[in-house]
Amino acid sequence: MKVAKIELYEVSIPLPQAFCPAWIPGYQRKYNRSTLIKITADNGLIGYSTGSHLGEAYGGPSSLLGQYMIGRKVKRMDEIRHLLREGSFLSWQNNSMEPAFWDLLGKKEGKPVHELLGGDGGRLQVYCSTGELHEPEVRAEEVQAIKEMGFKSVKLRVHDHDINKDIEQIKVVRKAVGDGMEIGVDANQGWPVTIAKSSPIWGLKRAIEFARACEEYNIAWLEEPLDMYAFDEMAELRRRTKTPIAGGELTSGWHEHKMLFEKDSLDIYQPDSLYTGIGTAVKIMKEAAKRNLGFSPHTWFDGIGFAINLQVAAASHDRRALEYPFDPPAWVPEFRDFLLKEPFMVDSDGYVTVPDKPGLGFEIDEQALRQYGCKYYEMDKNKI
Ligand SMILES: [Mg+2]
Numbered sequence: 001m002k003v004a005k006i007e008l009y010e011v012s013i014p015l016p017q018a019f020c021p022a023w024i025p026g027y028q029r030k031y032n033r034s035t036l037i038k039i040t041a042d043n044g045l046i047g048y049s050t051g052s053h054l055g056e057a058y059g060g061p062s063s064l065l066g067q068y069m070i071g072r073k074v075k076r077m078d079e080i081r082h083l084l085r086e087g088s089f090l091s092w093q094n095n096s097m098e099p100a101f102w103d104l105l106g107k108k109e110g111k112p113v114h115e116l117l118g119g120d121g122g123r124l125q126v127y128c129s130t131g132e133l134h135e136p137e138v139r140a141e142e143v144q145a146i147k148e149m150g151f152k153s154v155k156l157r158v159h160d161h162d163i164n165k166d167i168e169q170i171k172v173v174r175k176a177v178g179d180g181m182e183i184g185v186d187a188n189q190g191w192p193v194t195i196a197k198s199s200p201i202w203g204l205k206r207a208i209e210f211a212r213a214c215e216e217y218n219i220a221w222l223e224e225p226l227d228m229y230a231f232d233e234m235a236e237l238r239r240r241t242k243t244p245i246a247g248g249e250l251t252s253g254w255h256e257h258k259m260l261f262e263k264d265s266l267d268i269y270q271p272d273s274l275y276t277g278i279g280t281a282v283k284i285m286k287e288a289a290k291r292n293l294g295f296s297p298h299t300w301f302d303g304i305g306f307a308i309n310l311q312v313a314a315a316s317h318d319r320r321a322l323e324y325p326f327d328p329p330a331w332v333p334e335f336r337d338f339l340l341k342e343p344f345m346v347d348s349d350g351y352v353t354v355p356d357k358p359g360l361g362f363e364i365d366e367q368a369l370r371q372y373g374c375k376y377y378e379m380d381k382n383k384i
Contacts, residue, residue: 007040007379008035011373015032019327020133025159029330035092041108045107047104049098051093065087068083068196086195095252095280098277112355113361114311115356124310125153125321125351126151143156147180153350156170158185174217185214187210191227212243221267231265234263245265248270248284249298253280257271261288266293278311278312288318301325306324306325310344324346338368339373
């Protein structure tokens with residue numbers, strides 16, 4: 001089986017309501033937009049993946065970055081450099097294509113990808129990953145509703161300049177839902193994006209103070225409390241708190257993960273196969289297993305991104321709950337997974353069924369692709 005054709009489609013659906021991600025303060029996301037990656041093999045089989053970019057990324061830097069470059073002072077070179085780094089988080093990643101080849105391999109062998117990776121399938125518990133910042137009382141009510149849906153685990157966001165307000169968020173929610181629900185907290189400091197609005201940047205002191213406050217409210221994990229490359233500081237933080245430290249969602253290469261392992265920087269590794277590729281994610285998973293550490297893939301994109309990371313999680317030694325992006329009314333399965341024939345739904349126990357069809361296990365809704373997609377790239381063997 002050989003690669004015969006590569007096609008990319010920009011797909012974009014208006015959200016039912018603007019979504020304000022905590023990790024890009026000041027930015028309103030009005031569309032669920034991504035690139036559908038379609039790889040056709042010479043035997044006619046088709047493999048899919050998805051690429052994330054919030055603005056139109058083809059032909060240069062993402063339009064999201066471009067609009068914030070305008071008006072910047074050229075001599076402020078540190079600021080320019082920082083902005084370019086932020087833009088790289090939000091635009092095209094070549095590794096996003098790699099899962100499509102696993103899709104092809106699985107389809108050729110007639111096996112789901114998790115089976116190729118040594119997994120069992122079945123059902124997997126998921127946690128409700130909220131994405132916006134809401135007032136503590138509002139969020140507490142929402143988490144109650146999430147609990148009633150069947151979720152047994154939830155992740156909150158904190159992003160205030162005032163640490164006391166961040167602590168208030170976890171305190172109020174914990175009090176409202178009681179001890180029966182697992183709560184994780186994401187500080188989103190790994191790859192801070194400040195292009196739209198200034199945002200608090202944590203140092204070790206604040207991270208320690210917050211992590212210790214998390215102990216009191218029995219927080220199951222604290223995610224990305226420091227920059228993704230703060231290897232030594234994260235190791236120091238781990239020594240100074242009992243709260244498990246998680247991270248690595250946009251850390252794309254094995255060599256950087258090797259540094260994280262060697263420095264003992266994390267309790268829970270959270271690679272995203274859209275940034276690492278499935279092959280590297282599995283390498284990280286095996287290293288985490290060897291060291292008796294946690295593994296829980298990151299996934300916050302569309303349904304295809306969830307499907308890919310679900311297959312990897314289903315092959316893991318660590319059966320902890322997998323991230324499930326859900327923050328109604330703006331971010332819900334029908335819009336998150338609009339390109340799939342069957343959106344991934346959570347059952348009344350808080351579980352998702354791992355597809356056991358060959359490959360990544362989803363089917364593209366061709367009508368939705370016609371309605372919301374536009375092909376912008378095609379390369380085949382005749383066009384060299
Ligand atoms: Mg995160």
